[in-house]
Amino acid sequence: MSTESIDTASKELWENAKKFFMMTLSSPEERSQAERYFGMITSVAREGDTFRIYTASDFAANLIRSDYVNRLKGAFMMSGYPATIDLIVEVDQSYRPRVVITPQPTPQTYAQPGYVQSQPQVSSFVSTLPLNEDYTFSTFVRGPSNSYAVSAAEGVVNNPAKSLYNPLFIHGGTGLGKTHLMQAIGNELRKRHPHLAICYLTSETFLNEYVNSLRNGQIESFRHKYRSIDLLLIDDIQFMAQKKDLQQEFFNTFNALKDNHKQIVMTSDVAPKNLPSIEERLISRFEGGMVQEIDAPSYETRLAILKKKSEGYDVKVPPNVLEYIASTIKSHVRAMEGALTRVSIAIGAEPGIILTTEKLAYLLKDYIEKERTMKKLTILEIQTACAAKYGVNQSDILSHDRLQTLVTPRQMAMYISRKLTSKGLTEIATAFGKKHATIINGVKAITARLNVEPQLKKDLEEILNQFGYRLSDIKD
Numbered sequence: 001m002s003t004e005s006i007d008t009a010s011k012e013l014w015e016n017a018k019k020f021f022m023m024t025l026s027s028p029e030e031r032s033q034a035e036r037y038f039g040m041i042t043s044v045a046r047e048g049d050t051f052r053i054y055t056a057s058d059f060a061a062n063l064i065r066s067d068y069v070n071r072l073k074g075a076f077m078m079s080g081y082p083a084t085i086d087l088i089v090e091v092d093q094s095y096r097p098r099v100v101i102t103p104q105p106t107p108q109t110y111a112q113p114g115y116v117q118s119q120p121q122v123s124s125f126v127s128t129l130p131l132n133e134d135y136t137f138s139t140f141v142r143g144p145s146n147s148y149a150v151s152a153a154e155g156v157v158n159n160p161a162k163s164l165y166n167p168l169f170i171h172g173g174t175g176l177g178k179t180h181l182m183q184a185i186g187n188e189l190r191k192r193h194p195h196l197a198i199c200y201l202t203s204e205t206f207l208n209e210y211v212n213s214l215r216n217g218q219i220e221s222f223r224h225k226y227r228s229i230d231l232l233l234i235d236d237i238q239f240m241a242q243k244k245d246l247q248q249e250f251f252n253t254f255n256a257l258k259d260n261h262k263q264i265v266m267t268s269d270v271a272p273k274n275l276p277s278i279e280e281r282l283i284s285r286f287e288g289g290m291v292q293e294i295d296a297p298s299y300e301t302r303l304a305i306l307k308k309k310s311e312g313y314d315v316k317v318p319p320n321v322l323e324y325i326a327s328t329i330k331s332h333v334r335a336m337e338g339a340l341t342r343v344s345i346a347i348g349a350e351p352g353i354i355l356t357t358e359k360l361a362y363l364l365k366d367y368i369e370k371e372r373t374m375k376k377l378t379i380l381e382i383q384t385a386c387a388a389k390y391g392v393n394q395s396d397i398l399s400h401d402r403l404q405t406l407v408t409p410r411q412m413a414m415y416i417s418r419k420l421t422s423k424g425l426t427e428i429a430t431a432f433g434k435k436h437a438t439i440i441n442g443v444k445a446i447t448a449r450l451n452v453e454p455q456l457k458k459d460l461e462e463i464l465n466q467f468g469y470r471l472s473d474i475k476d
């Protein structure tokens with residue numbers, strides 16, 4: 001083999017490894033940083049199991065050595081090269097500096113496919129935010145974790161504004177399908193009744209429009225718009241907390257719509273009674289129709305969701321890959337989708353690639369780590385889940401009442417917050433409105449009781465399951 005063809009082969013291997021490496025980076029910042037570092041590489045050369053990377057400067061060599069070498073080994077493995085490869089980064093002594101302008105990657109180069117936003121069709125009414133046409137009932141997978149919520153949503157579609165389902169309030173953790181289900185109602189009703197004025201918005205958009213209309217002296221047209229709607233879909237209602245004027249305005253809108261037999265659907269990350277700083281009278285309005293929860297999906301549901309999503313992809317994702325994702329990414333459907341997109345990009349880039357567990361672990365490292373560190377769990381979610389488990393309110397968790405019926409859920413919430421979030425003691429103490437020592441004592445008390453009280457252990461397990469975790473995820 002001539003030196004030239006060896007060089008070409010090394011170059012190809014490098015380009016391929018780089019491609020896989022770039023796929024594992026999830027943020028545009030990381031990607032442009034990597035592009036910058038790699039832009040400082042002058043040449044590469046493979047000699048058996050050693051791969052040399054030459055850079056323009058000491059500075060670049062150090063950066064690549066410290067930040068990238070280990071992760072690059074995985075990328076070589078993805079390209080079919082042994083993971084035991086010896087990667088050596090050296091300064092290219094023959095290199096003479098010249099001005100190089102490295103093109104920045106355009107943001108969409110590795111971006112995950114975005115949603116295709118639809119335009120409203122028939123009714124002349126323009127929804128505040130467009131509905132996503134992909135969010136339909138047929139693309140939504142039903143499972144034990146969401147079947148009541150789906151039934152309620154179907155109830156709305158079949159009997160809009162019937163008081164049993166009006167309002168419909170759907171709550172649950174992030175990424176579990178609330179927005180999808182809510183928009184499925186909108187899409188289906190629009191299909192069946194194209195003349196309906198359907199409005200989808202978030203409580204934040206409602207706030208912004210409200211503030212703007214006040215500022216521009218257009219509050220009357222704002223009111224008129226929102227009171228002439230046939231179907232109001234209002235997402236993430238929790239953002240209304242602490243905004244008293246907005247709550248008053250929404251209360252009036254709500255009543256006007258309800259009085260006119262118009263359908264209202266709302267979503268939130270917590271149940272109405274656990275919405276922090278929302279007026280009592282609004283909460284009782286929210287609870288006046290049907291309240292349904294969406295839980296974290298089981299393994300079977302996760303797998304079914306992945307199968308359904310992958311049907312829409314150009315490449316065929318093998319079953320073992322879907323199973324791997326369903327068993328490693330549990331808490332978040334959105335993260336599952338991100339993982340699926342990434343493996344399908346890898347398959348598209350290298351048709352016929354065999355994605356072993358080892359390769360998948362490399363490719364999806366950040367998703368898996370995120371799942372492990374469980375950063376997504378908020379203390380509020382934990383408090384709410386513990387309160388619900390014991391039939392009390394989240395505000396009871398924050399109170400100073402020492403009734404045993406309140407102490408157990410409160411200490412359980414402290415225990416889970418300490419064990420499953422990355423929050424420090426100070427942050428946890430603040431979130432509970434307690435002293436550090438109280439949190440430490442609470443964690444200790446639960447730890448001791450878990451050893452002798454099987455029922456408490458079962459309670460803990462059930463709360464953890466709601467978040468997609470098991471007892472074994474709790475570390476000492």
Ligand code: ADP
Nearest residue numbers: 139140141174175176177178179180305333334
């Ligand atoms: P939330 O509003 O609860 O945070 P989303 O509705 O935005 O969650 O869902 C996140 C992603 O997960 C969306 O792409 C959605 O299509 C998908 N998803 C969630 N649950 C399901 C399900 N049961 N079937 C199909 N897709 C789902």
Ligand code: MG
Nearest residue numbers: 178179180235
């Ligand atoms: Mg949402």
